Amino acid sequence: MIVILKENPNRDQLESLIHWLQDKGVTVHSTVGSHKTILGLVGDTSSLDIGLISALDIVENVKRVQEPYKNANRKFHPEDTVIDLGTTTIGGGSLTIMAGPCSVESEQQVVAIAKAVKASGATMLRGGAFKPRTSPYSFQGMGAEGLRLLSIAKKETGLPIVTEIMEESQLPLFDDVDVIQVGARNMQNFNLLKTLGAQNKPVMIKRGMSSTYEEWLMSAEYVMAGGNEQVILCERGVRTFETYTRNTLDLAAIPVLRKLTHLPIIIDPSHATGKADLVAPLAVAAVAGGADGLLIEVHNDPPRALCDGAQSLRPEAFDELAGKLYKMHDFMKTL
Amino acid sequence: MIVILKENPNRDQLESLIHWLQDKGVTVHSTVGSHKTILGLVGDTSSLDIGLISALDIVENVKRVQEPYKNANRKFHPEDTVIDLGTTTIGGGSLTIMAGPCSVESEQQVVAIAKAVKASGATMLRGGAFKPRTSPYSFQGMGAEGLRLLSIAKKETGLPIVTEIMEESQLPLFDDVDVIQVGARNMQNFNLLKTLGAQNKPVMIKRGMSSTYEEWLMSAEYVMAGGNEQVILCERGVRTFETYTRNTLDLAAIPVLRKLTHLPIIIDPSHATGKADLVAPLAVAAVAGGADGLLIEVHNDPPRALCDGAQSLRPEAFDELAGKLYKMHDFMKTL
């Protein structure tokens, strides 16, 4: 950590700051310039509160040099995290394809889609039971009943399930769920993250609509700090000024996260763009860019979907896309 | 609602759409152009799912004409909402000043600050007991004990309390709280909003970091749809590319919301800027712009604050500012 002091800092305050830092076990090197004095702090600075130091009268600015996350940091955990779901693994070179409807609507619907996507090569079934909707007047998901229907579809197909949790109290219903998803709007619902850190199912954290890579990794850190190291990161677009697409998919997240963290990286082109015809080219690009997998909405009757139909692929379109994704994944090994 | 069809829409599908809309009680007027056909939907369209219609093969685009919020809409509720806390009111022409520490740290601290801000003219005491922090390694607030200390400060000063809730399970602890705050990161924690709609304490909803006015009002609508009409909106800056300030304070929110809604509007210049020296000019500007009140961080020892010290005013600086705010508020009545 680097502390940049204001011009002509009060000597007493400066000495007291240096002593306080040394008490915390940090070594302080100071560089006195013509206009500025700079303190270089060496040692374990992750427990120092940057805001606290910034607030000191003599301090102009504080800059962190080391990343504030540890468990999620590739530096301290060079090997890729691989999540084993029994029938499939996520991360470490395999290609994960999570597919299914935005919302579970009926047993018939979810089982039919599950069978279709399995036949096309999906490795997991996605489907929303608890749905975060902007309007209180929109369909809010089937809830517990939706989870029950997902279980049936799992039994019928063998596909592990990924579905979203919206609050702690729903956790007991997630027994048969394989990966618990935290939605973009809950990425910084820290109590929910702590709850998920205290249980042992894998957790997939979607990036908040305006969250930096660092904030996203800090949310993973919340789960991991609680003892649950099975975390997956899912990029789903960030909010920008562009309104043609729902959000702006940030595929640079793939190589950036690959460098910063050992956690698997999933891309969701369906929510990012909100338009079915943009899903396939971006899904293919994501695999080419090194993603560990994709989250894709598939619906047997998009126009009648109770949620987000505009971005859902029909099973036939998904079938074609899944074929391309596997070919691309194989091709990438030769590149 | 306006539905723009693709060129040469399938006739059968078009007829089936029109019948379906009419079944929903909506009158459909169609305008056939050289390139496009447009359907104008008239009647109560708030229950129509925009995504569902967008997904139809024959539809190019759907545009909403009416606001999707009702309870929060000034059109259907022209008078200002005024929230009565007994000793003070929020909205309707009065000036609300919520002041206090970012975090409650000790009885001595919170009582001393409460007394100081009351003497300066604050009408409410703010103070965080449950703190949403980006890092799991930062101070997370005193929790239940913090709420107990706020109660003591309330008893000592008579100031009503506003403090943040982070999840439903904390609600029983909020008995002595006067206004329950929903933080920016929880603005779209819809389950929490529903919970708060089902109880009867006033709720102050901070704007999400990248939330539009409409999404923000829809979050208010969640609370109001549950039966709790006592909602306050708090602007605290939106996230932009600018990094000099923590966020970009959007004071246009004041006249915009004044037009769209009848709910009181509070401005938080402390969190928006993250810098104590920017708080006073922006607080003064907010009152001049028509805000119903302010949320201001005050700490007796900013450099030792356990949270966000860099943006806290010292009691003397707050005293000077509060004086200016009241003078400005009086002056505005003469303008």
Add this chain to the structure above:
Amino acid sequence: MIVILKENPNRDQLESLIHWLQDKGVTVHSTVGSHKTILGLVGDTSSLDIGLISALDIVENVKRVQEPYKNANRKFHPEDTVIDLGTTTIGGGSLTIMAGPCSVESEQQVVAIAKAVKASGATMLRGGAFKPRTSPYSFQGMGAEGLRLLSIAKKETGLPIVTEIMEESQLPLFDDVDVIQVGARNMQNFNLLKTLGAQNKPVMIKRGMSSTYEEWLMSAEYVMAGGNEQVILCERGVRTFETYTRNTLDLAAIPVLRKLTHLPIIIDPSHATGKADLVAPLAVAAVAGGADGLLIEVHNDPPRALCDGAQSLRPEAFDELAGKLYKMHDFMKTL
């Protein structure tokens, strides 16, 4: 175009608006709802000034239905534009690789890099002679001398040149240049665009840092409206809140533009990310996503580059990348 009227519009004003629109050759269909009246305007509305209509007292909102660009619109020009530079073509299924240094620094430097990138498969040489720099104290490019050195490199290698123009007065110096680049900061320098529309060299327009797809296409329209149909679009990242990368590369631009326009689409991962180690994965992803080509910075000595060294690839790294790009391009034909 759709005009949404305020409630209870003044009848005289409404009639006068309808007459005025009809005078412009537009047919008006009105839909009278319980709360709103909507006018559907049919015919050539591209010459109607949306701001002018919005300003009318009786108008609440105006929404465009048709795209405001014509020459750049795929609807009116379904075939891909292919730009023929003699030795190479841009668009229409070929893969364009523009490579070279950010700035031309010396004859030795630019010739050496040109030879290297040609050997690796580049189809065009890029190199800046006039450099837009944030600081007046940074190196501003070699100017006319830089263009002369690019010509020498072109003679030595046969590679066509793409380089940036910063103002009209520089145009006479661009005689030997094959594609004239308009930088992101000049995307809405409308006078420069008009100048380039009145000459006949191909023009590559970089997307402005906060420009929508539509604004970008309107800038292409400026050039095309002047009679020059040879326009190339280059995505180079948009500005967001994320600071880890210089900008956020928007690869969704590829399928979106493919649908909206017939113009070739080039991706610049070097400027978008500002980090050399992110260039290769994003370049590969761009080809997989359907881009017509790439713009890549290559420098024989990045640490000594006078500009943007941090994002430049060394010739060996570029050689490896170019090989992958061609393999990916071939593979995509089989997908």
Add this chain to the structure above:
Amino acid sequence: MIVILKENPNRDQLESLIHWLQDKGVTVHSTVGSHKTILGLVGDTSSLDIGLISALDIVENVKRVQEPYKNANRKFHPEDTVIDLGTTTIGGGSLTIMAGPCSVESEQQVVAIAKAVKASGATMLRGGAFKPRTSPYSFQGMGAEGLRLLSIAKKETGLPIVTEIMEESQLPLFDDVDVIQVGARNMQNFNLLKTLGAQNKPVMIKRGMSSTYEEWLMSAEYVMAGGNEQVILCERGVRTFETYTRNTLDLAAIPVLRKLTHLPIIIDPSHATGKADLVAPLAVAAVAGGADGLLIEVHNDPPRALCDGAQSLRPEAFDELAGKLYKMHDFMKTL
């Protein structure tokens, strides 16, 4: 400037970097930590190219400590810049009100508006002759004839003129103009800025739609580095995800710039919001926040304005607003 090295940097490269820096007249202090080595550079670092150092193999990150602007920096020029236009001054405690039509449309129009705004207290006449328009098919301004009409209005009213230049070649036409405006889209048209630095009329630089404070000040620096110290900064809103207003007006710019620079600060609420009914409250708030002045669009017939009518005030509304602004400005002296 602070240089953070990668772990275990190559010793030879490190020594060579240190020697190179010392050759540039910079003193280097190094701090060796357990994970990182940090170099603190002391002396005049404004000429060091940050990108160049970042590109070195051994360097992980470079952070600037001092501002990269000098002439615009309040640290080196503590007194406010006051611009004297003869009949009025800008900055230094006076209130500047620039008012007039978005576009000059006719002699009758501009003279009538000029007389009206003068009578209401405007200190300068604004009016566009060269108009940057997104569409080549929109009205582009009257050009030279527009400037001639502004001169007539100036002669009739005595009001100094502020109007926009779009390229260098237009400069000879600006003889009778008092303040030359650089539009948001040209904020980083560096050649234009250099041209304006080499002449001696005051220059008002509008903030680019996605420009940081620092970039904006660097654009001022371009003009000032050329020898023209008469620069005015005009905030006109930044681009965000919010679509209700055209842009998001950033009033925090006032106290931020006041601290960083000595240049006058003007606020343009008309372009920022794009809505006439938001202009007055934000103009009042801007004066309360400490702005040196305002830029306000006034049109005698907004619905017939050839440009941006939706955001123009009628003369009567401007008259009322101007009265409030002067009262607020007087009141602020007593606060």
